[in-house]
Amino acid sequence: MAIKRYTENDLCLNLLITSICNAGCSWCIANEYMSRKKTFSLMPEENVEEVIRRLRKESVKQVNLLGGEPSLHSQALDIGKRIYSLGMPVGFSTNGLWNDDFREKFDRIDIQLKQK
DSSP states (O other): OOOOOOOTTSEEEEEEOBOOOSOOOTTOTHHHHHHHOSSOOBOOHHHHHHHHHHHHHSOEEEEEEESSOGGGSTTHHHHHHHHHTTTOOEEEOOOSOOOHHHHTTOSOOOOOOSOO
């Protein structure tokens, strides 16, 4: 198996689409950030539009949707699809505690543990 090498020109964007979480895991790196916030929020649609406009211009190779728990953003799937349609792989960092509405949008969920 060949290991893909990345260079400083291979940009990966970690996009925080929500600060809302449904878990509160003690080991999560987001906990420190979340504990300092007084209110929790979703990324507004106009910010999503601006990110997508900029992605078209930049040399971003991959986008990871993060949170809190990104599946709690009502537009998480749409955001992922729109970014994917630009030809970029989309990662999704999740605790897997999805609500029924989100879970019902999938026939199957695969978790890849090793790079192909």
